[in-house]
Amino acid sequence: MTFKLSLRELEVFVAVADHGTVTEAASKVALTQSAASQALQMLQQGLGVTLFDRVGRRLQLNEHGRLLLPRARAMLASAQEMQNLVNDEAIHLRLGASTTIANYLLPARLAAFRQRYRQSRVQLQVGNTQAIVDAVATFQVDMGLIEGSCHHAEIVVTPWQEDELVVVVAGQWAAAQGDGPLGLASLVGMPWIVRETGSGTREVVEQQLFPVLGSVDVAMELGDLEAIKHTVAAGLGVSCLSRHVVADLLANGKLAEVRQDASQLRRPLFCIRHRDKAVTRGMDVMTAI
Structure with missing residues (x-):
């Protein structure tokens, strides 16, 4: 039978x-x-x-x-x-996004998405890069937007945008160092506050920044971006985060930017989907906004 x-x-x-x-x-x-x-x-x-x-x-x-x-x-x-398909406006998109993207890049895009498709429904899963890769690989989400690298054999990776990372310290500490721009040399011996393992930000910092600095004292690992930037602003260490994350505290002087000796530290952001997942209208619209 x-x-x-x-x-x-x-x-x-x-x-x-x-x-x-x-x-x-x-x-x-x-x-x-x-x-x-x-x-x-x-x-x-x-x-x-x-x-x-x-x-x-x-x-x-x-x-x-x-x-x-x-x-x-x-x-x-x-x-x-x-x-x-029977309702041209009815888009149901299950989206995964790593933390920086979800909190600082997506809100305006989600608003534009909903403005264009008022009957749409978006489910957003937030996690670090590794968590979103896992969600895409197991079809828990239709697509993912991530900050770190992805080498999963069954996932298609497409460049999406570019992001700038900046090294920041407490504004008061920077003011106490006197006039003139701060350089990486001024950070020798300072404790670092970093994202958890599996984070795209952590991956870039470890691969591109720490080798330049040499010996690095990682004092704290925090899984929340707001917690990291406010901990740095309180004078407990130094960190490297997306400019989108720290823009507000840089503007009010609670954080100060440390000049990098080399060119700006930039990283690509990626859109990922399972190779067996057909590209839907909702996926196309979200990546184009």
Whole structure:
């Protein structure tokens, strides 16, 4: 007998994978618990394999489930896109963005996107570069905008924009050094405050700036950009961040820019998508704004 896989079964499977229990998954997809259990059972019977291991009261994906999950997400996304075709304004875009882009570059673009397509719906997932690469690779998002490099074999990487990084110190500390521009030589021995491993900003700083400085004392790793810049402004160290991040504190004097001895430290920003993910109208519009 031919097995007919249904979108509802895939929807339940993905929901269980995301939430760990059939009860929570059923609530997510607006089914009764018994209906969700039956849908999952029919999917596993049709495939001839189990997709989860039971660990205590929770269900965890096994090898078969991990193989199926990204494809199931892709099929559900494609079905949503087909449904949207009947309404020219109905764009549903699942977007992933690394922290600097999400907080400082995207808000104006999202506003323009919504102004152009008022019936659109955008889901935004924010994380460091590695987290967004993982989300694209597993079809959790349609596309990603990242600051760091991506070498995943199944992901298509396209240059998007360019960003400038600036080295900053506390404005009061800079004023105490006297007149004249600050150079990198003035930072010898100062503690550094950096992003966490996996961040695109951290990657660029380690590859392009730290080798120039030689010995570097990394005193703090913080996962929040606002926390980093305000910690530097409080006089606790030095950091290197996107100019978009520190523009406000540079303008009011709470931060001061340190002149780099070489040319400006610039980095490309990238748009990424899974190679099996078809480019949608929403993806085209977002990258063009």
